[in-house]
Amino acid sequence: MSKHTVSIDINGTTVTKEVDSRMLLVHFIREELQMTGTHIGCDTSSCGACTILMNGRSVKSCTLYTVQANGKSVKTIEGMEEGGALHPLQEGFHEEHGLQCGFCTPGMIMRAAELLEKNPNPSEEEIRWGISGNLCRCTGYVNIVKAIQYAAEKMQKEAA
Amino acid sequence: MSELKTTPEVCGMGHSMKRKEDARFLRGQGKYTDDVVLPGMLHMDIVRSPYAYAKIKSINTDAAMAIPGVHAVITGDVLKQYNLHWMPTLMSDTQMVLPTDTVMYQSQEVAAVIADDRYIAADAVEAVEVEYEPMQAVVDPFKSMQSDAPVLRTDKEGKTDNHIWHWETGDKDSTEKAFQNADVVVKENVYLPRIHVASIETCGCVASFEPAEGKLTVYMTTQAPHAIRTVVALVAGHVGLSEEKIRIISPDIGGGFGGKVPVYPGYVIAIAASVVIGKPVKWVEDRSENLQADSFARDYHMSVELASSSSGKMEALRIKTVADHGYTDAAANPSKYPAGMFSICTGSYDIKNAFTEMDAYYTNKPPGGVAYRCSFRVTEAIHAIERIVDVLAQKLDRDPADLRMQNFIQPEAFPYQSALGWEYDSGDYPRALKLAMDTIGYDDLRKEQAEKRAKGELMGIGLSTFTEVVGAGPSKDFDILGIKMFDSCELRIHPTGKAIARFGTKSQGQGHETTYAQILAEELGIPAAHIQIEEGDTDTAPYGLGTYASRSTPTAGAAAAKAAHKVRDKARKIAAHLLEVSEEDLEWEVGKFYVKGSPEQSKTIQDIAFAAYTNHPQGLEAGLEATHYYDPPNLTFPFGSYICVVDIDPKTAEIKVRRFVAIDDCGNIINPMIVEGQIHGGLTQGLAPAMYEELIYDEDGNILNGNFMDYLLPTAVETPNWETDRTVTPSPHHPLGAKGVAESPTVGAPPAIANAVVDALSHLGVENMDIPITPYKVWQVLKEKGAVA
Amino acid sequence: MIPPSFEYLTPSNISDAVALLQKHGDEAKILAGGHSLIPAMRLRLAEPGYLIDISGIGGLDYIQEESGQLRIGAMTCEAALEESEIVQSKYPLLLDTAKMIADPSVRNMATVGGNLAHGDPANDHPATMLALRASVVAEGPNGTREIKIDDFFPDFFTTALAEDEILTEIRIPSPPSASGGAYLKIERKVGDYAAAAVACQLNIDSSGSIENIGLGLTNVGSTPIRASSAEELLKGKKPDENMLAEAGRLAAADSEPMEDLRGSAEYKRALVNELTQRAIKLSLQRAEGSR
Structure with missing residues (x-):
C-alpha cells in the first residue's frame, strides 16, 4: 500500500493530507474532512448520492481515488451557500419541495449545478436526462425538475 | 378542506407550508446514521455466504485476526456463548443472528469483523476462511411444498415440512355457492414478484456500550425506535441489557419504505460487539448487502377468481395464495395478521361473497417480507382485484370504467361492511373515477385507441380504482409483539407561547417536523414556525410504534390533535382565571379564548402560556403540557382512481407511459404540497415494480441482480410527469378527518400500468401479464401471438 | 465495498508509463477515467497491485480534425465529445453514442480510450468505431503503431494491445459530404448497457445511393461485431x-447474442434487425440533410 500526500482545494480552502492510495474520495471527504453532506448510496456509480464537482464537472466521488483529485478543486454541498445566502438551487429545492428524505439531495444539487452551468435554460427533457445518473426514491423527480427550473430562472434573472 | 381556519402566519391545516426540515438537508447538514462518529469508534464488516444452502464445516479467523487493526472476529459460536445466536422475528418465528452450522440463503451473515476502520475491516472479511458443504437449495415455493422436498428448518424440532402457516378468511361455503351459480367466472394466476425497497440510504447503526454505567446507546436506521428498544431488551435482557439503560436514536433516515422496520442481524451483532469490546461499533451495509440480505417485499403467487352475473354484477371473489417467505417469516405485520391486510382484496367493489386463503412456505431465500411502501400486503390484494376486474371486463366485452362504476360501493353505503370484515370509513368512488376520466379525456382516448389499433399501432389505457387500508391500528386487533399499535404525542407549551412536541413516530422524509407543527398550529393557534417537533430518541420521545403503513397521520397526527385539546382544556381554566369569568363563559377561536358576547375580552394562547408559568390559578398545577396516546377506533380507508396511457413500439416492444392521471382521496389534508410530493414518490414506487424491479434468483438460489446496475430503479427519464388531483372525503372517525396517503399511489399505480399494457395487447388475446412488464416480456408476448416476426 | 490495496503510480509521460507497464507486467493496470476499473476493484473482481494513472500525462486530451482525420486523444472524456463543436456538427454518430453512455457524471470521468481499451463488448464506442472505420494508436517500448479497429478486439474482454502498450489516440476518417450516422440503443433504463445497439455511418452520392456504409453492433457477441453482410448488401x-428489411435480417444473422437478464438471443437478434433498419434510415436522413 502506498501513501501519498494530496493537496486538494475543497470549497475554496486547500487541504493537504496524507492518504492511502486506495482511499475513495467520498471517504476522504466524509471521514477525513468530516464533511458529511456528500452521501454514499451504492458501490457501482449508479445512484449519484456522492456527486460533487471536480474542476467544475460533476463526478461520482465513490468512483474516484482521493489521489486522483490531487491538485484539483472540489466543491461539495457545503460549499454552495455564498455569504450566508442559499444557492438558487438550494432555494429552488426548498420552494418546489424537491426533497423529502434529503439523502439524494446534495448529489442532485451538485449535478444540477453543472447542468445549469453548461445549459442555463434547459428544457424539462434536458433536465431529466441531465439528472439521469442521480437516483431519488422519494420525490418521483417531478418537483426536482421544478426546483431546477426555479433555479435556472432565478440565475438567469440574476445574470441579466 | 374547503376553507383555511388559520392565517399564513399561523400556518395550520391546508397551508402548503415550506418544510422546516429542509434547512439542514439543503446544506448537507442532515445527520444520518453513517454521519455519526463517536470517540474510539470501530468499524464492523460482515462475511457473507456465497451459497444459498450449505453446512458450515469450519471458520478459520486466524489470518483475519493477524491483520493489524483487527480487534475481533465474531462468529455464531461466539454469540452462542451468550445465547444470542438466534433471535425472534416480529412474526414469532426465529432468525439466526449468526449461524453455528448452516446457512440458509446466499449473502446470509456468517461472521463479523471488528476493526479500526472500514478498509481494514473489508480486508479482514476477505481473510476469514470458511469451509462450506453446499446443499441443493430449495428456491421455488411450489417445490418447497412438495412432500419429498427437503425439510429446511431442521432447527425446529419435529418439523416435517416447509409449511409455515395457513390463513383464511371469509365465507368459504357461500362463496363456493356463488361461484357455482354465477353466469360468468374468470380466473387468472397473478404473481407479484420479490422486490426490494432500496432506499438510497442503506441500513446501519452505531452501537455504543458504556461499560461503567452499563448503558447502551444505538444510533440506528429504524422506522420504529421504541419497538426496537423493547425488542433489544427482550432479546438481550439475559445478558444484562435492561430497558431503562437502552437508548435507541433514530437520526435522519434516508428513506425507509418498510425496509427499516425489521431488526437485522447486523444491528444485533454490532450491539453484541460493542458490549463485548466496550467501544462504539459502526456497521453500515453497502448496496449489495442491502439488496441481497435485507427483507424483501411481495413474493405472492395468487390464484384469483371472480364471479359475476351476465350483466356484470360482481358476485363473488376467491383468492388462493402461496407466499414465499424465505427461510424464516420475518414479515413486519401486526401479530394477528400473518398476511397483513390482504383481506382488503374486495377493493372498491360491493362483492357480497368472498373467501381468501393463503399458505406460506420456507425457501432458501432471504427472509421477509416487508411492505415496500404499502400498508401490510395491500398492494398484493389490490393488484389481484384490479387485474381480475379488467379480465372480467374483457370477458364481458365491457368498458373497464363502466364495469367499475356498476360495481362500486356507493357513497351512501358508508360506513360499509366488507365481506371480509372491514368497516370502510368513508368514500366516494364514482366521483374520483369521473374526475380521473374527465381529466385525462377518457372517451377521446378510447377513440384514438380504436384508430391506432386499425393501423397496427399499440396503445393501451389502464385503470385502477383502489381502496387502501391504513393507520394501524385499533388496540383490540392490532399489536406487534403484543405492543398495541397506538401512537403518541407529548406537547409542552413554553412560557413565551412557543412549543415543543415529541412523537413516537419517525419521519423518513414524510415531513413530520412540518405537518405535525401544522396540526398543533391548527388546534392551538401557535404559529407552526414556533413549534419544534422531535422524534426518534427513545430517551426523550413518548412511546410509539413508529412510522410505516401510512400510520403517522392516522395515529400520531390524531394524538397531536388530542394532546392539543388537553392543553386547550387547561388553557381554558387559566383564561377563565385571567378574565375572571367562568370556564363556560369562554369561547375558543383559533389562538384565543374570548368571553361569549364580548369578543374584546380575550386572552391569547401566548397570554395563557405565560400565565401558566407566572400567574397560574390557585389549586391548578403550573405549566402547560399534555401527553396523549391515541388508540384509533378504526383504520382509515384512503382511495383513488388512476388512469394510465401507454404506447408500445410494435417492433421493439418499448413501453412509453404517455400519461398518468392520479386522483387521490386521503380525507382532509394537512399540507397539500407535502401530500402531492408523497403521491409523486408513491407513484414512482408503483412504476418501479410495474416495469423495472424484481429480485431474480437462479435455481441454486444465487441472486442475479444484487446491485444497482441490474436492480433497476427508475431515473428521471423513465419516470413520467405525474398528473395529480384530488377529491376530499373526510374520515368520520379521525379527529382531523384525515387518512394516510403516502402508500396509496404505490398500491394503485402497478395495476393501472399493467392494465394499460394488457389493454394495448388485448386484441391479440392477451388477458394477463405479470409485473414487472418489461419490453422483453411484451416482445415475447408479441412473438407468441405472431405479431412480430 | 472497499477496493484492495495497491501502489499508485503517476508517470509524467507515455514512455515512463510504458516502462512501468514493462516493469510490473500483468500486476499493473492503466487508470484512465477509472469508471470500469474502480467498480471492478470495489467488487474485488480486479485486484491489480499497481495502478498507473495516466491522467497527469499532458497531451492526451484533445479533439482535432486535420488532414482528413478526426483525432481524439485517449484521455478525452465522453462529456467532451458531447460538448465538442466539431463532433456536434460533423459526427452525429459519435454524438449519439456519447449521449447514451452511462450518465452525465460518469461521462465527465469516463474516457473514449478507456471505453475501447477495456475490451468490453457491452461498451458503446467499439461498435461506433467499427461503423466509423476508425483506428487506434498504441504506444509501446518500440514506439507507436496504428491498429485498425477491426483488428483491435480479437476476443472477449481482450484487445490487440500488448501488455506494455498504451492506447493514446483514436483516428476517425473525416466523413465526406452527404454523410450521416446514428447510434440506436435499447437499454432497460438510462445508463444501462445495451440489450442491443446499432451504430451506422454512411455517405450517399448525388443520386442518393449509399457509397460507403459501416455498421457496428454492441453487446450482441463476445466482441463488438461488424455487420459486414448488411454493409455489403447496401x-x-x-x-x-x-432492402432495409433484408439488411436488418443480415445484421441480426451476423450477431451472436447470449441470453442474459436483458433477454433471449432471439429477442436481441430481433432488436438488431429493427435497430439496423432504423439506424440506416436515420443516417440516410441525416446524410440528405448535410448536403
Whole structure:
C-alpha cells in the first residue's frame, strides 16, 4: 500500500493530507474532512448520492481515488451557500419541495449545478436526462425538475 | 378542506407550508446514521455466504485476526456463548443472528469483523476462511411444498415440512355457492414478484456500550425506535441489557419504505460487539448487502377468481395464495395478521361473497417480507382485484370504467361492511373515477385507441380504482409483539407561547417536523414556525410504534390533535382565571379564548402560556403540557382512481407511459404540497415494480441482480410527469378527518400500468401479464401471438 | 465495498508509463477515467497491485480534425465529445453514442480510450468505431503503431494491445459530404448497457445511393461485431423498405447474442434487425440533410 500526500482545494480552502492510495474520495471527504453532506448510496456509480464537482464537472466521488483529485478543486454541498445566502438551487429545492428524505439531495444539487452551468435554460427533457445518473426514491423527480427550473430562472434573472 | 381556519402566519391545516426540515438537508447538514462518529469508534464488516444452502464445516479467523487493526472476529459460536445466536422475528418465528452450522440463503451473515476502520475491516472479511458443504437449495415455493422436498428448518424440532402457516378468511361455503351459480367466472394466476425497497440510504447503526454505567446507546436506521428498544431488551435482557439503560436514536433516515422496520442481524451483532469490546461499533451495509440480505417485499403467487352475473354484477371473489417467505417469516405485520391486510382484496367493489386463503412456505431465500411502501400486503390484494376486474371486463366485452362504476360501493353505503370484515370509513368512488376520466379525456382516448389499433399501432389505457387500508391500528386487533399499535404525542407549551412536541413516530422524509407543527398550529393557534417537533430518541420521545403503513397521520397526527385539546382544556381554566369569568363563559377561536358576547375580552394562547408559568390559578398545577396516546377506533380507508396511457413500439416492444392521471382521496389534508410530493414518490414506487424491479434468483438460489446496475430503479427519464388531483372525503372517525396517503399511489399505480399494457395487447388475446412488464416480456408476448416476426 | 490495496503510480509521460507497464507486467493496470476499473476493484473482481494513472500525462486530451482525420486523444472524456463543436456538427454518430453512455457524471470521468481499451463488448464506442472505420494508436517500448479497429478486439474482454502498450489516440476518417450516422440503443433504463445497439455511418452520392456504409453492433457477441453482410448488401444501393428489411435480417444473422437478464438471443437478434433498419434510415436522413 502506498501513501501519498494530496493537496486538494475543497470549497475554496486547500487541504493537504496524507492518504492511502486506495482511499475513495467520498471517504476522504466524509471521514477525513468530516464533511458529511456528500452521501454514499451504492458501490457501482449508479445512484449519484456522492456527486460533487471536480474542476467544475460533476463526478461520482465513490468512483474516484482521493489521489486522483490531487491538485484539483472540489466543491461539495457545503460549499454552495455564498455569504450566508442559499444557492438558487438550494432555494429552488426548498420552494418546489424537491426533497423529502434529503439523502439524494446534495448529489442532485451538485449535478444540477453543472447542468445549469453548461445549459442555463434547459428544457424539462434536458433536465431529466441531465439528472439521469442521480437516483431519488422519494420525490418521483417531478418537483426536482421544478426546483431546477426555479433555479435556472432565478440565475438567469440574476445574470441579466 | 374547503376553507383555511388559520392565517399564513399561523400556518395550520391546508397551508402548503415550506418544510422546516429542509434547512439542514439543503446544506448537507442532515445527520444520518453513517454521519455519526463517536470517540474510539470501530468499524464492523460482515462475511457473507456465497451459497444459498450449505453446512458450515469450519471458520478459520486466524489470518483475519493477524491483520493489524483487527480487534475481533465474531462468529455464531461466539454469540452462542451468550445465547444470542438466534433471535425472534416480529412474526414469532426465529432468525439466526449468526449461524453455528448452516446457512440458509446466499449473502446470509456468517461472521463479523471488528476493526479500526472500514478498509481494514473489508480486508479482514476477505481473510476469514470458511469451509462450506453446499446443499441443493430449495428456491421455488411450489417445490418447497412438495412432500419429498427437503425439510429446511431442521432447527425446529419435529418439523416435517416447509409449511409455515395457513390463513383464511371469509365465507368459504357461500362463496363456493356463488361461484357455482354465477353466469360468468374468470380466473387468472397473478404473481407479484420479490422486490426490494432500496432506499438510497442503506441500513446501519452505531452501537455504543458504556461499560461503567452499563448503558447502551444505538444510533440506528429504524422506522420504529421504541419497538426496537423493547425488542433489544427482550432479546438481550439475559445478558444484562435492561430497558431503562437502552437508548435507541433514530437520526435522519434516508428513506425507509418498510425496509427499516425489521431488526437485522447486523444491528444485533454490532450491539453484541460493542458490549463485548466496550467501544462504539459502526456497521453500515453497502448496496449489495442491502439488496441481497435485507427483507424483501411481495413474493405472492395468487390464484384469483371472480364471479359475476351476465350483466356484470360482481358476485363473488376467491383468492388462493402461496407466499414465499424465505427461510424464516420475518414479515413486519401486526401479530394477528400473518398476511397483513390482504383481506382488503374486495377493493372498491360491493362483492357480497368472498373467501381468501393463503399458505406460506420456507425457501432458501432471504427472509421477509416487508411492505415496500404499502400498508401490510395491500398492494398484493389490490393488484389481484384490479387485474381480475379488467379480465372480467374483457370477458364481458365491457368498458373497464363502466364495469367499475356498476360495481362500486356507493357513497351512501358508508360506513360499509366488507365481506371480509372491514368497516370502510368513508368514500366516494364514482366521483374520483369521473374526475380521473374527465381529466385525462377518457372517451377521446378510447377513440384514438380504436384508430391506432386499425393501423397496427399499440396503445393501451389502464385503470385502477383502489381502496387502501391504513393507520394501524385499533388496540383490540392490532399489536406487534403484543405492543398495541397506538401512537403518541407529548406537547409542552413554553412560557413565551412557543412549543415543543415529541412523537413516537419517525419521519423518513414524510415531513413530520412540518405537518405535525401544522396540526398543533391548527388546534392551538401557535404559529407552526414556533413549534419544534422531535422524534426518534427513545430517551426523550413518548412511546410509539413508529412510522410505516401510512400510520403517522392516522395515529400520531390524531394524538397531536388530542394532546392539543388537553392543553386547550387547561388553557381554558387559566383564561377563565385571567378574565375572571367562568370556564363556560369562554369561547375558543383559533389562538384565543374570548368571553361569549364580548369578543374584546380575550386572552391569547401566548397570554395563557405565560400565565401558566407566572400567574397560574390557585389549586391548578403550573405549566402547560399534555401527553396523549391515541388508540384509533378504526383504520382509515384512503382511495383513488388512476388512469394510465401507454404506447408500445410494435417492433421493439418499448413501453412509453404517455400519461398518468392520479386522483387521490386521503380525507382532509394537512399540507397539500407535502401530500402531492408523497403521491409523486408513491407513484414512482408503483412504476418501479410495474416495469423495472424484481429480485431474480437462479435455481441454486444465487441472486442475479444484487446491485444497482441490474436492480433497476427508475431515473428521471423513465419516470413520467405525474398528473395529480384530488377529491376530499373526510374520515368520520379521525379527529382531523384525515387518512394516510403516502402508500396509496404505490398500491394503485402497478395495476393501472399493467392494465394499460394488457389493454394495448388485448386484441391479440392477451388477458394477463405479470409485473414487472418489461419490453422483453411484451416482445415475447408479441412473438407468441405472431405479431412480430 | 472497499477496493484492495495497491501502489499508485503517476508517470509524467507515455514512455515512463510504458516502462512501468514493462516493469510490473500483468500486476499493473492503466487508470484512465477509472469508471470500469474502480467498480471492478470495489467488487474485488480486479485486484491489480499497481495502478498507473495516466491522467497527469499532458497531451492526451484533445479533439482535432486535420488532414482528413478526426483525432481524439485517449484521455478525452465522453462529456467532451458531447460538448465538442466539431463532433456536434460533423459526427452525429459519435454524438449519439456519447449521449447514451452511462450518465452525465460518469461521462465527465469516463474516457473514449478507456471505453475501447477495456475490451468490453457491452461498451458503446467499439461498435461506433467499427461503423466509423476508425483506428487506434498504441504506444509501446518500440514506439507507436496504428491498429485498425477491426483488428483491435480479437476476443472477449481482450484487445490487440500488448501488455506494455498504451492506447493514446483514436483516428476517425473525416466523413465526406452527404454523410450521416446514428447510434440506436435499447437499454432497460438510462445508463444501462445495451440489450442491443446499432451504430451506422454512411455517405450517399448525388443520386442518393449509399457509397460507403459501416455498421457496428454492441453487446450482441463476445466482441463488438461488424455487420459486414448488411454493409455489403447496401453498398452502392439506394435501399427501399424491402432492402432495409433484408439488411436488418443480415445484421441480426451476423450477431451472436447470449441470453442474459436483458433477454433471449432471439429477442436481441430481433432488436438488431429493427435497430439496423432504423439506424440506416436515420443516417440516410441525416446524410440528405448535410448536403
